[in-house]
Every structure is written in structure tokens, then in C-alpha cells.
Amino acid sequence: MQPTSARKALPCFDEPAFRAVFNTTIEHRSYMAAITNGIEIKEEDLADEWTRTTYLPTPKMPTYLLAFTVGTFDYTENITANGVRFRAWSRPEAVNNTRYALETGSEIITYFEDYFGIPFPLEKQDMIAVPDFAAGAMENWGLIIYRETAMLYDPEVNSASNKQTVAVVVSHELAHQWFGNLVTPKWWDDLWLNEGFASYVEYLGVDFTEPTWGMKEQFVINDLEPVFELDSLGTSHPVRVDVGAPAEINEIFDSISYNKGGSILRMLNNILTEEVFTRGLTAYLKEHAYGNADSDDLWSxxxxxDKDDGGLDVKAIMDTWTLQMGYPLVTLERTSQRTVTAYQEHYLSNPSEGVSQEYGDQGYLWQVYLQYTDKTTNNFIMPNSAWMKKERSIEFELADTVDENDWYMVNTYQYGFYRVNYDHENWMRLTDQLMTDHKVFPNENRAQLIDDAFSLARTGNISMETALNLTRYLGNEKDLLPWEATLDYMSYITNMFRLSGGFGPLELYMQALVEPLYDSLGWNDTDEVLEQYNRNNAIRVACYYRVTDCLDQASKLYQDYMQNPDNNPISNNLKTTVYCNGIRDGGQTEWEFGWNKYLSSSDSSEKSKWLSALGCSRQPWILNRYLMYTVAEDTQVRSQDVSSVLSAVGNNHIGIDLVWDFLRNDYDKIYDLFATSIFTFSSIISAVPQNFNTEQLLEEWIAFGEGRDFGPATRTYEQGTETIKINIQWMEKYEDSITEWLMRAL
Ligand SMILES: [Zn+2]
Structure with missing residues (x-):
């Protein structure tokens, strides 16, 4: 019911600061399970196969965490190490697929009891997977509700990344039982505290149960780097933001609250040290337990x-990160053998547009903790450090052993939420180091170099050539993070080049780049999770850019599956790629096969793989019919999945115009169907303009918006406009120079 829907169920003071005890009884059909926040204490048989169940009164809690479910659900059960009754519910036919969430969840709950230093506050924890749910999950106290793909895992059918999604979402929601539920924000302007916190510690919980997954390094590619782009728009917003009406509250359930919130807490943890951070956290939770608090309470x-350790003024630091939008670009220049000048400024991907609103009185200066090392010192674990305390520029010294020809690197492990630019000389040295021995840099920093460089090239701070030169070493790169960072930008270039003469050279360059990785990883999918992710990338990219061997293998697997539909020969991790290729290179028969598989599968993750693969077709009429299916009266596509269909078709270069026509022609229908859902409608509006990059499309987009009410997606629409402008400028600036670079590189 978060944030403002409890009032639809019962009359109440429906704001987070009003806590109350809820005494619940539910009258329900006897064969159905009725679950709510408290543990059941009494069952009475009523007439005609009805039952009245009474539950233990809840602790004092806010209305938005209230929940009840009644239906035919089955469960699996564990008792946690500290005696909490833990159940995982689902449709009866899927109940075996609750096992993984149950096992990992009951370990994580015990881990968090230890991490927060406070026992789990309730007698029981239920988790339930329901077939149609707009959000990923909702952390109702004692009764967490999930969409099926976020809780059910079938090792026979699902991929490693499906499994990770389950672990991560379960960990996230369990973290809320303390952070959000036990201690609740005073008002929604501090929503980021809930979501940022859960987005950070979800990684710690999963790292505890799955230590081989490299969760802590995955943070930078899953949470930190992805939000940099949105937060460099002038239409972004501070993590802590004034909100009043329900529509405004709904708008801030976005990646600024989740990803940026999590990233700045990870940064703060690194500044304070784990020990100080968790000590302060436990004190905060204990002081405000069963009550409400705000950011300032956490900072104090x-x-x-930290009083007897670093003695830092946490509020002064964090106000610069929470009360103003965006983040700094730190530009460095080495002025002597040891001396470096650092200069900070608000980093905007489209500076000419300015910022939509001035926020707070921070003046777009930040307290930035610079951690750095150099080639001779080569210490990423215990780096040197310097503070920029809202100064426009400072000077700092490299270690006294540094050689004048050494590279230096700032933002070790990418703990800081800022971008880094170097003098040209240093970019060259870093590039040389990558070519000779890239392993000197941690995975996080190799990914960071690529991510920063492409972004800085896009904004004109460095040449595109400098960024592209960094990719040359990738022939030797076997780790996931740098590849993820690279593919992110390469797919941007690819989408921008869809109608450009540069597409040919790009395809050839990408083939050459990925082939060594593709050859070394092969198709045999039995090793550690990070390798499996990397293989999936290699095969996806090799097939996308049409490496012949990849196309042959994928198409053979798809044909084998069609001939023997009861026996899927495709590795679970590679299904998305193989399905997409089968449909992309096939015709009507291949598409119908996929559609029927989508309809007949009872597994939500499998269904969602088919949904995205079905958007890979090259037949316009098939794609158009597919879009129409989403709004048909007897639609077979759940509303939670509609934006996935639109993204799949919109990312297909043949489908982009079709999606646009669809949104314009059927807007009223789409609005009526989906605007009541926070997540669904915004993701539809944001999916469509991502790859628009011509003046004509911009005019059409603006005309489309004139006088139109986008409800909860108002900001999303504006961000769409800005995205298109950035794309247009990017094309004007880089289409030619990238094409030339690619031709030279071949
Ligand atoms: Zn959450």
C-alpha cells in the first residue's frame, strides 16, 4: 500500500509518522490461506466452510506497511537460527521453487540481526510470490509480497542471473524490516533513507550467503555506474526532496532514491570505516526503534x-550529497612530480540546458574524499587520501616515491560518487598500463576508467579517441566488470548508429574485440557465476554483431529445440540470447514457436525471457501485432510486463518507429490501463524515446507532450526530452569522428 493506498482499504491517518497497533481478524473461505503482518493466534470455524482467523496485534507501525493476502497458496517453512518462523508462499504448483528464497532468506535474516545488532522484531516472517505485481517487491512488516520473478527460482529452468535477482530482492526486503519498518522516515522526503539503505546492504546480505558471486564488486556495475547518467541531467533531483501530493511521492521511487542513495551510503561507509559505520547505525536504530527519524538523526x-575515530562532521559531508542534485566531476592536473591540482564542478551531460531548479544552498560544491595511488606505490587497499571540503580546487601530493613517469589513479575501487578526469599525459599512461598489464588495477577501477572516459568524451571533456583507445586492451580482458562498462557504451553507439554509415565499421570492430573472449569462454556453461555472466555477454555480443560461428550455434540450438520441444537443449543462462537469435533470424514459424512457449510456460522468469526475445523479430507486421497484443481485451501479457515488451521492440532497430506510433495512437488506452501504477507507466514513457536522435523525432516528441497530462510520469517525460536533445548533439559531434576511428582501428 506504499505510499498512499492504505486509505483505500480502511479509514486511517495514512502518513508514515502516524504509527498504530493493528488488531486484525480475517474471515475467509476455509480452504484459503489468510496471511497478514502478525502471527495467527486463533482460528474459529464459521458456517458454510468459512473461517475466522485472529492475529497477534502488530507493534506500533505505519499504515503503508499493512498487508493481507487471502488465496490458495502453499508454503515451505524454516525456523531461523534465532527462532523466527520463516515461510515462503506461492501458487501451489510453484511451491518447490520457493526453496531457494526460503533457504537464503532465513540465513540473511540471521546475518542482518548480527549486522544491525538488533534481533528480528517479529515472531514470524512470511514472504509470498504473487503472479501480477507492479513493483519488484514490497517490504510489508512480516509479510513481504514479491512478483514471481523476484522470489521463485527453479534450478532446472532458470538462469544464474534469475537466482541472483531472487537473492538480491529477498535481501533488500529483509533489510527493510529494520531500516524502514522498525525505524521509519518521518515523511516521504526521506524515502531515500529506506531505499538507499536497502539498496546498499542487500549486497552485504547476498555476499554473506553467496560469497563466490563477487557481489561487492558487482555494486559498481549494477547500481553506481547506471545512475550516473540520469543524475547528470539538469532534470534530475536531490536524493532528499520535498514532496506533498501522492503523485509527487510516487515520482521519487526512482533510481536516484535507490541507486544513488545506496551509492552514497557505500561511499560514507568507506569514509567512516565499517566498524564506525555499523556502530553508528545500531545506535540510530536502537534510539528510534518503533518510531520515526530523518536523515539528520542518522547523521548525528x-x-x-566517529567522535573518537575520524571526528568527522557527517551532516556537513552528507548534506552536500543529499540536498543538491547531481555530483562533481573532479578534474586533475599534475603540476610537478608530486603535486596534483584537483578542481571540482557540477557534472552535467548537457551543460547548455542548465539546471531545471536550484536546490538548497550548497552551491554545487561537494565534500569529496579523494583516495588515490600511483604506479610505484600501487596500493589500492590502503590508498593515500585528501579532502576537498566544498573547495573549488585543492592541491595534494602524491607519495614521495612516485616517479615522474608514473600514472596516478583517483577514486580507488570507485567508492566515491564522482567522475574523474585527468591530464592527457595521465590518460595515456593509464591506457599503456592497461595494454601491458591490466590486472594492476582492480576490476572496479578498470570498469571505472572506461565508464568515466566514455561519459567524459560524450560531454566533450576529453576526446572520443582517448575513450575508444581504452577499449583496445579488451582483447586480453577476461573479467566481467570492464566488459559490462564497455558494452554499455558500445550499445549506446550502436543504437545511435542504427541508420548511419558508421554501423558497418562498428560491427567489424566489435567482432574483432569480442572474438578472443568468445573463443576462450566457448558455449560450455559450467563454472563460476561471474564467468557465466561473462560468457553470456560474449555470446550475446558475438551474435548481435554477427560473428558467424555464434549465429550458426545459436540457430542450430533454436532449431533443435523446435524439433524437440519437450527437451530444451539450451543452457539456462544462454536462453535469452539464443531465443532472441532464433526469432531474429527466423520468420513466422520461429516467432509462433516462441509465442506458444511463452503461453504454455508456467515459470515467470522463463516467460519474461520469451517476452523480450519476441521483440527481436525483423518482421514489422509481427512486431506491430506483438505491440497490439499488450492492449488487447483478452491480452496474454500481464500489465507488470508491458514495458518489457515496449523496451524489447524499441531496442530493436526495426521496431523503434513502431513503438513510437503505438504510443501516440493508443495513448489513451495505455494511460487508462497503466497510469495508476507507479512503475509501469513511467517505464513505458521512458522506454520509448531512449534512442531518438533526430530533430524530427524531437519535434514529434514535443508535439506529443503539448497539453498532455503524464500523471506520475511527468518528470519521466521531461527527462525523455532531454535525452533526445543529448542524443542529437552527440550525433552531430561524434558520428564522423567515431566512424573514422573505427575505420583506422580495423
Ligand atoms: Zn525497497
Whole structure:
């Protein structure tokens, strides 16, 4: 019911600061399970196969965490190490697929009891997977509700990344049982505290149960780097933002609250050290347990915890990161053998547009903790450090052993939420180091170099050539993170080049780049999770850019499956890619095969793989019919999945115009069907303009918006406009120079 829907169920003071005890009884059909926040204490048989169940009164809690479910669900059960009754529910036919969430969840709950230093506050924890749910999950106290793909895992059918999604979402929601539920924000302007916090510690919980997954390094590619782009728009917003009406509250359930919130807490943890951070956290939770608090309360608990260690003023630091939008670009210049000048400025991907609103009185200056090392020192674990305390520029010294020809690197492990630019000389040295021995840099920093460089090239801070030169070493790169960072930008270039003469050279370059990785990883999918992810990338990219061997293998697998539909020969991790290729290079028969598989599968993750693969077709009429299916009266596509269909078709270069026509022609229908859902409608509006890059499309987009009410997607629409403008400028600036670079590189 978060944020403002409890009032639809019962009359109440429906704001987070009003806590109340809820005494619940539910009258329900006897064969159905009725679950709510508290543990059941009494069951009475009523007439005609009805039952009245009474539950233990809840602790004092806010209305938005209230929940009840009644239906035919089955469960699996564990008792946690500290005696909490833990159940995982689903449709009866899927109940075996709750096992993984149950096992990993009951370990994580115990881990968090230890991490937060506070026992789990309730007698029981239920988790339930329901077939149609707009959000990923909702952390109702004692009764967490999930969409099926976020909780059910079938090792026979699902991929490693499906499994990771389950672990991560379960960990996220369990973290809320303390952060959000036990201690609740005073008002929604501090929503980021809930979501940022859960987005950070979800990684710690999963790292505890699945130590081989490299969760802590995955943070930078899954949470930190992806939000940099949105937060460099002038239409972004501060993590802490004034909100009043329900539509405004709904708007801030976005990646600024989740990803940026999590990233700045990870940064703060690194500044304070794990020990100080968790000590302050426990004090904060204990002081405000069963009550409400705001950001300032957390900052004062952390300042107190750091009193005898660093003695930092946490509020002064964090206000610069939470009260103003965006983040700094730190530009470095080496002025002598040891001396480096650092200069900070608000980083905007489209500076000519300015910022939509001035926020707070921070003046777009930040307290930036610079951690750095150099080639001779080569210490990423215990780096040197310097503070920029809202100064426009500072000077700092490299280690006294540094050689004048050494590279230096700032933002070790990418703990800081800022981008880094170097003098040209240093970019060259870093590039040389990558070519000779890239392993000197941690995975996080190799990904960071690529991510920063492409972004800085896009904004004109460095040449595109400098960024592209960094990719040359990738022939030797076997790790996931740098590839993820690269593919992100390469797919941007690819989408921008869809109608450009540069597409040919790009395809050839990408073939050459990925082939060594593709050859070394092969198709045999039995090793550690990070390798499996990397293989999936290699095969996806090799097939996308039409490496012949990849196309042959994928098409053979798809044909084998069609001939023997009861026996799927495709590795679970590679299904998305193989399905997409089968449909892309096939015709009507291949598409119908996929559609029927989508309809007949009872597994939500499998269904969602088919949904995205079905958008890979090259037949316009098939794609158009597919779009129409989403709004048909007897639609077979759940509303939670509609934006996936639109993204799949919109990312297909043949489908982009079709999606646009679809949105314009059927807007009223789409609005009526989906605008009541926070997540669904915004993701539809944001999916469509991502790859628009011509003046004509911009005019059409603006005309489309004139006088139109986008409801909860108002900001999303504006961000769409800005995205198109950035794409247009990017094309004007880089189409030719990238094409030339690619031709030379071949
Ligand atoms: Zn959450």
C-alpha cells in the first residue's frame, strides 16, 4: 500500500509518522490461506466452510506497511537460527521453487540481526510470490509480497542471473524490516533513507550467503555506474526532496532514491570505516526503534560514533550529497612530480540546458574524499587520501616515491560518487598500463576508467579517441566488470548508429574485440557465476554483431529445440540470447514457436525471457501485432510486463518507429490501463524515446507532450526530452569522428 493506498482499504491517518497497533481478524473461505503482518493466534470455524482467523496485534507501525493476502497458496517453512518462523508462499504448483528464497532468506535474516545488532522484531516472517505485481517487491512488516520473478527460482529452468535477482530482492526486503519498518522516515522526503539503505546492504546480505558471486564488486556495475547518467541531467533531483501530493511521492521511487542513495551510503561507509559505520547505525536504530527519524538523526548518530575515530562532521559531508542534485566531476592536473591540482564542478551531460531548479544552498560544491595511488606505490587497499571540503580546487601530493613517469589513479575501487578526469599525459599512461598489464588495477577501477572516459568524451571533456583507445586492451580482458562498462557504451553507439554509415565499421570492430573472449569462454556453461555472466555477454555480443560461428550455434540450438520441444537443449543462462537469435533470424514459424512457449510456460522468469526475445523479430507486421497484443481485451501479457515488451521492440532497430506510433495512437488506452501504477507507466514513457536522435523525432516528441497530462510520469517525460536533445548533439559531434576511428582501428 506504499505510499498512499492504505486509505483505500480502511479509514486511517495514512502518513508514515502516524504509527498504530493493528488488531486484525480475517474471515475467509476455509480452504484459503489468510496471511497478514502478525502471527495467527486463533482460528474459529464459521458456517458454510468459512473461517475466522485472529492475529497477534502488530507493534506500533505505519499504515503503508499493512498487508493481507487471502488465496490458495502453499508454503515451505524454516525456523531461523534465532527462532523466527520463516515461510515462503506461492501458487501451489510453484511451491518447490520457493526453496531457494526460503533457504537464503532465513540465513540473511540471521546475518542482518548480527549486522544491525538488533534481533528480528517479529515472531514470524512470511514472504509470498504473487503472479501480477507492479513493483519488484514490497517490504510489508512480516509479510513481504514479491512478483514471481523476484522470489521463485527453479534450478532446472532458470538462469544464474534469475537466482541472483531472487537473492538480491529477498535481501533488500529483509533489510527493510529494520531500516524502514522498525525505524521509519518521518515523511516521504526521506524515502531515500529506506531505499538507499536497502539498496546498499542487500549486497552485504547476498555476499554473506553467496560469497563466490563477487557481489561487492558487482555494486559498481549494477547500481553506481547506471545512475550516473540520469543524475547528470539538469532534470534530475536531490536524493532528499520535498514532496506533498501522492503523485509527487510516487515520482521519487526512482533510481536516484535507490541507486544513488545506496551509492552514497557505500561511499560514507568507506569514509567512516565499517566498524564506525555499523556502530553508528545500531545506535540510530536502537534510539528510534518503533518510531520515526530523518536523515539528520542518522547523521548525528554516525557523527557520535566517529567522535573518537575520524571526528568527522557527517551532516556537513552528507548534506552536500543529499540536498543538491547531481555530483562533481573532479578534474586533475599534475603540476610537478608530486603535486596534483584537483578542481571540482557540477557534472552535467548537457551543460547548455542548465539546471531545471536550484536546490538548497550548497552551491554545487561537494565534500569529496579523494583516495588515490600511483604506479610505484600501487596500493589500492590502503590508498593515500585528501579532502576537498566544498573547495573549488585543492592541491595534494602524491607519495614521495612516485616517479615522474608514473600514472596516478583517483577514486580507488570507485567508492566515491564522482567522475574523474585527468591530464592527457595521465590518460595515456593509464591506457599503456592497461595494454601491458591490466590486472594492476582492480576490476572496479578498470570498469571505472572506461565508464568515466566514455561519459567524459560524450560531454566533450576529453576526446572520443582517448575513450575508444581504452577499449583496445579488451582483447586480453577476461573479467566481467570492464566488459559490462564497455558494452554499455558500445550499445549506446550502436543504437545511435542504427541508420548511419558508421554501423558497418562498428560491427567489424566489435567482432574483432569480442572474438578472443568468445573463443576462450566457448558455449560450455559450467563454472563460476561471474564467468557465466561473462560468457553470456560474449555470446550475446558475438551474435548481435554477427560473428558467424555464434549465429550458426545459436540457430542450430533454436532449431533443435523446435524439433524437440519437450527437451530444451539450451543452457539456462544462454536462453535469452539464443531465443532472441532464433526469432531474429527466423520468420513466422520461429516467432509462433516462441509465442506458444511463452503461453504454455508456467515459470515467470522463463516467460519474461520469451517476452523480450519476441521483440527481436525483423518482421514489422509481427512486431506491430506483438505491440497490439499488450492492449488487447483478452491480452496474454500481464500489465507488470508491458514495458518489457515496449523496451524489447524499441531496442530493436526495426521496431523503434513502431513503438513510437503505438504510443501516440493508443495513448489513451495505455494511460487508462497503466497510469495508476507507479512503475509501469513511467517505464513505458521512458522506454520509448531512449534512442531518438533526430530533430524530427524531437519535434514529434514535443508535439506529443503539448497539453498532455503524464500523471506520475511527468518528470519521466521531461527527462525523455532531454535525452533526445543529448542524443542529437552527440550525433552531430561524434558520428564522423567515431566512424573514422573505427575505420583506422580495423
Ligand atoms: Zn525497497
Amino acid at each position: 548518530a554516525l557523527t557520535e560514533a
